[in-house]
Amino acid sequence: MPSQQRTVLLAAPRSFCAGVDRAIEIVEQTLALRGGPIYVRKQIVHNTHVVADLESRGAVFVDELDAVPDGATVVFSAHGVSPAVREEAGRRGLAVIDATCPLVAKVHAEARRFAGRGDTLVLIGHSGHEEVEGTLGEAPDQTVLVESVEDVGEIEVPDPKQVSYLTQTTLAVDETADIVAALRRRFPAVRGPSSKDICYASTNRQDALSAIAGECDLVLVIGSANSSNSKRLVELARRQGTAAHLIDDVTDIQPAWLTGAETIGLTAGASAPPGLVEDVIDHLEPATVIEHETTREEIHFGLPATLR
Numbered sequence: 001m002p003s004q005q006r007t008v009l010l011a012a013p014r015s016f017c018a019g020v021d022r023a024i025e026i027v028e029q030t031l032a033l034r035g036g037p038i039y040v041r042k043q044i045v046h047n048t049h050v051v052a053d054l055e056s057r058g059a060v061f062v063d064e065l066d067a068v069p070d071g072a073t074v075v076f077s078a079h080g081v082s083p084a085v086r087e088e089a090g091r092r093g094l095a096v097i098d099a100t101c102p103l104v105a106k107v108h109a110e111a112r113r114f115a116g117r118g119d120t121l122v123l124i125g126h127s128g129h130e131e132v133e134g135t136l137g138e139a140p141d142q143t144v145l146v147e148s149v150e151d152v153g154e155i156e157v158p159d160p161k162q163v164s165y166l167t168q169t170t171l172a173v174d175e176t177a178d179i180v181a182a183l184r185r186r187f188p189a190v191r192g193p194s195s196k197d198i199c200y201a202s203t204n205r206q207d208a209l210s211a212i213a214g215e216c217d218l219v220l221v222i223g224s225a226n227s228s229n230s231k232r233l234v235e236l237a238r239r240q241g242t243a244a245h246l247i248d249d250v251t252d253i254q255p256a257w258l259t260g261a262e263t264i265g266l267t268a269g270a271s272a273p274p275g276l277v278e279d280v281i282d283h284l285e286p287a288t289v290i291e292h293e294t295t296r297e298e299i300h301f302g303l304p305a306t307l308r
Contacts, residue, residue, distance in 0.1 A: 006286040009216060011208040011267035012293035015274040017201030019101030020045045022301040023078035024054070026099040029307045030075060031058050039068045041085070042077045042130050044099060045271040046227040048248055065089060073097065079130035080104040082137020102301050103169050103199045104131055108138055110193050114164040115139035119191070120157040122146055124179050125168030129228055132168055152182040161189045167197040170229040170270075172236060173206055200299065201270045202229045206236055208294045209267050213237040216265035218257055219244035222276050223269030230269025237265065249276050250283040258284075 016024075023044050030038050036058020043051050043061060051061060059075075065088050068074050073095040076085070080100040089096050100108075114121050121143040125132040136143050146152055157163055165183055167176055176198060183190050196203075213219055219237040223230025223246055230246055237244035242265070247253055258264075264284060268277050281289060302308070 005262060006284060007263045007288045007290065008281060008284060008286040009212040009263060009265045010277070010281075010289055010291040011205070011212055011265065012291050013201070013204045013208055013295065013297050014266075015222075015268040015270070015272050015277060017199070017270040017297070018299040018301045019078055019103060019199070019201070020271050022303065023099040023101065024050060026097060026303060026307060027054050027059055027075055028057070029303065030073065030097055033307070034073055036060075037072075039072055039074045040077065041065060041068075041074055041081065042079065043226075044075065044077050046079075046230075047224045047269075047271040047273070049224075049273055049276065050271065065092060065094065068092070068094060071095070075099050077130065078104070080108060080134035082134050084137055085134075097306055098304055100134075101169070101199075103197075104134070107135055107166055107169065107193075107197050110166055110197070111135055111138035111143070114166070114191075115142045117162075119162045119164040120144065120159070122152075122155065122163060122165040122183060122190070123167070124165060124171065124176055126171075126228060129168065131170070131228075135166065135168075146179060149178055149182045152179060152186055155186070157187070160187050163187045163190045165190060165192050168228070169197055169199040170202045170232065171198050172232045173198055173203055174236075200297070202232065204295055204297060205229065205233060205267060205270060208292065209233050209236055209265065210240070211294050212265045212292050213240045213242045213244075216242050216263050218242070218261040218263075219265040219267070220253070220280060221246050221267055221269065222249070222272045222280060224248055224271070227269045227271050230272065233267060233269060247280070250279050253280070253283065
């Protein structure tokens with residue numbers, strides 16, 4: 001279809017959240033104060049463009065601490081780390097700057113509290129995700145990971161009256177609610193966090209996309225392949241019956257996707273730079289861009305004391 005007839009429905013909120021803004025600023029400030037190289041364990045946030053930009057400024061991304069020289073400065077990513085990683089950093093004499101998102105840190109604190117009262121912890125999340133690995137490390141002998149409603153039926157616990165649940169912060173709200181409901185059926189005494197673990201940013205981006213997805217012929221979600229919250233947005237649009245694709249940037253857009261797509265929904269995961277949204281709009285050359293804002297985010301997280 002000629003682009004002159006195309007409409008882009010732009011979901012808002014989209015792109016960077018407060019935790020991502022904070023994590024990126026932590027690396028930038030550390031580079032400015034201490035100079036490079038600054039080591040970062042794992043990707044600071046799950047976005048290839050963010051990582052490449054920080055690498056160009058002197059950040060060195062490593063998978064594990066054994067790649068960090070003794071006594072060097074290391075930043076922990078926004079996804080958090082296990083106590084074992086913190087202990088290793090201490091033994092190695094590493095100068096640690098912690099960029100863990102405060103909302104992930106909240107889940108870690110809940111894990112310690114629930115484990116401390118003797119509960120079995122059911123962690124709802126995706127196996128292998130860095131945030132999940134960090135949370136599992138808080139009480140590995142008391143925590144069981146579930147990824148689906150079906151997994152709930154397989155759980156074995158010492159005392160069904162002492163069960164708590166936690167969730168990864170970047171899950172699909174509707175799917176997680178189904179898993180929690182299954183947990184409540186299986187363990188009527190199960191206890192959860194005082195406030196939801198799925199973060200405001202994941203929830204808001206899902207709500208914003210849900211409001212427009214049904215009106216679209218195609219949805220494009222900007223985000224990297226390892227971004228959990230971005231992948232959940234693609235799945236959400238598809239559950240509403242709309243074709244949807246995850247793209248890192250404009251180079252991933254396939255011309256065939258655009259054939260017959262008169263109305264295109266556009267959003268970006270919480271770790272995707274806002275400039276990529278403008279690039280996609282320029283590429284699509286729509287006749288009309290309509291922003292649909294479901295809520296306004298005004299949350300800000302301060303920097304660690306070491307950088308203030």
